[in-house]
Amino acid sequence: MTSGDSSKPLRSRVQLRVQLADQLRQRIRDSEWAVGEQLPTESEIATTYDVSRSTVRAALQQLENQGFTVTRHGLGTFISPISRSIKTGLQELTSMSETVLAHGMTPGMRFLSAEFRSSFAHEAEALSLAPDARVLSTERSILADEEMVAFSFDVIPAQLLPADLDPKKVDGSLFSLLESNKIVPRTSVANIHAANGSHLALPDVDPNAQFLMLQQIHYDAATRPILFSKTYFLEGRFEFSILRTR
Amino acid sequence: MTSGDSSKPLRSRVQLRVQLADQLRQRIRDSEWAVGEQLPTESEIATTYDVSRSTVRAALQQLENQGFTVTRHGLGTFISPISRSIKTGLQELTSMSETVLAHGMTPGMRFLSAEFRSSFAHEAEALSLAPDARVLSTERSILADEEMVAFSFDVIPAQLLPADLDPKKVDGSLFSLLESNKIVPRTSVANIHAANGSHLALPDVDPNAQFLMLQQIHYDAATRPILFSKTYFLEGRFEFSILRTR
DNA sequence: GAGTGGTCTAGACCACCCT
DNA sequence: GGGTGGTCTAGACCACTCA
Numbered sequence: 001m002t003s004g005d006s007s008k009p010l011r012s013r014v015q016l017r018v019q020l021a022d023q024l025r026q027r028i029r030d031s032e033w034a035v036g037e038q039l040p041t042e043s044e045i046a047t048t049y050d051v052s053r054s055t056v057r058a059a060l061q062q063l064e065n066q067g068f069t070v071t072r073h074g075l076g077t078f079i080s081p082i083s084r085s086i087k088t089g090l091q092e093l094t095s096m097s098e099t100v101l102a103h104g105m106t107p108g109m110r111f112l113s114a115e116f117r118s119s120f121a122h123e124a125e126a127l128s129l130a131p132d133a134r135v136l137s138t139e140r141s142i143l144a145d146e147e148m149v150a151f152s153f154d155v156i157p158a159q160l161l162p163a164d165l166d167p168k169k170v171d172g173s174l175f176s177l178l179e180s181n182k183i184v185p186r187t188s189v190a191n192i193h194a195a196n197g198s199h200l201a202l203p204d205v206d207p208n209a210q211f212l213m214l215q216q217i218h219y220d221a222a223t224r225p226i227l228f229s230k231t232y233f234l235e236g237r238f239e240f241s242i243l244r245t246r
Numbered sequence: 247m248t249s250g251d252s253s254k255p256l257r258s259r260v261q262l263r264v265q266l267a268d269q270l271r272q273r274i275r276d277s278e279w280a281v282g283e284q285l286p287t288e289s290e291i292a293t294t295y296d297v298s299r300s301t302v303r304a305a306l307q308q309l310e311n312q313g314f315t316v317t318r319h320g321l322g323t324f325i326s327p328i329s330r331s332i333k334t335g336l337q338e339l340t341s342m343s344e345t346v347l348a349h350g351m352t353p354g355m356r357f358l359s360a361e362f363r364s365s366f367a368h369e370a371e372a373l374s375l376a377p378d379a380r381v382l383s384t385e386r387s388i389l390a391d392e393e394m395v396a397f398s399f400d401v402i403p404a405q406l407l408p409a410d411l412d413p414k415k416v417d418g419s420l421f422s423l424l425e426s427n428k429i430v431p432r433t434s435v436a437n438i439h440a441a442n443g444s445h446l447a448l449p450d451v452d453p454n455a456q457f458l459m460l461q462q463i464h465y466d467a468a469t470r471p472i473l474f475s476k477t478y479f480l481e482g483r484f485e486f487s488i489l490r491t492r
Numbered sequence: 493g494a495g496t497g498g499t500c501t502a503g504a505c506c507a508c509c510c511t
Numbered sequence: 512g513g514g515t516g517g518t519c520t521a522g523a524c525c526a527c528t529c530a
Contacts, residue, residue, distance in 0.1 A: 015517085015518070015519090016518075016519070017518085017519090051519080051520085052519060052520045052521065052522095053520090053521090053522095054518095054519070054520070054521090055518090055519065055520085058518095058519095072527090072528090073526070073527050073528080074526070074527030074528040074529080075527080075528060075529090
């Protein structure tokens, strides 16, 4: 088994269903099927890729959840007309940079501040910390094609970071910072709000500007809270979609 | 609201995994386990309810997606600390009334207008209609405990409704109206925006008030577009959460 | 009736976590 | 090593849609 292959054939360390979903998604993106066109049947796909029908179904389910396909009982699986209209699916946890990239722009970032300090009450509660626990606090502006499009205020428990970390040396993605300390963000609970510029209390920000604010608590695989953030997205610059199901 | 009878045994017309998830969810709500406490193992649950382990896993997965539990490889499944903090999960498609109820308030509704008219270009496109197709257009204000908390602008293709429908007689939920015509909303694609009162151009609305705006296209099981809506939620009155996963 | 997806099972084997 | 969840398979049977 485990031959050192690449490209097409499945089987490696990644789950079969994910590999299969990736390949099918790519074929959809390559417009192998038109909108509304029927994909091969589950049994055909199973034979083609030499996997069980359960695995095919798991892959197709992922595609349907992401809005790429629609499966109809007794009929088949079809390319969804929805797929084109989704840029950033909010169900998928992505970093700021990934979000900007998904919108076809070049991400950038500028740190306004980065320091260790005592946590505020609401932060401590969100992160399940003792009231005055130390945290790394950062303020950043996010750039897309050199233009400011978002602001983010982030707080990480100091205990998760090396004691000798120099806040001034922090730059780039906070996800990377966490991951280089063996902490892998897995899920977040996001609360969505509308806000205007006056909430930010920053110079350069028009107090009447509209923002979509995401207040998030991020967790790792063990459901440890690892990051509390408030991100203000300039209204109109991003498109956030959610697929809602009954 | 639901299940007054229930009774233990599974098996009926509803999927086993859903029945099982419902029962486990109820046991969680009844605080049978504390936050952080471990549930029985998958095999135990399988034996107890006399279903296969696959079915148990499907049920547990649903609970985890809804934020009730956390499953950890090699350890077990635990009651999630998150479960308490979510009011309205945006992934779940709910009507306005259901949303208000979920926040513990009494829903109300007032129709400002309801009429058949030609569709605007963006509506026709969203609903895949011919440019000037007829639509039922409504404007409503949504009340919670007698207070205005949201405004909704909805458009339904006229061809989906009886030709002799009297717009003046339309009241209450549009979901009900659709369902009484054998059209069942299944999914929607929601785009989220921030807006202020000036976007609404309604008297009684403070132009500086903040709103969270959900622009949605609803589809039925066959992915036919059936309803285009813009709903403005007064900021601060609702709590919309999303569970995001990598 | 033929063909499609929908559900569920039993079992094998792997990967992870603990003591 | 022993227990837990994670993945995948093969196959049975049901439910839906359409000609």
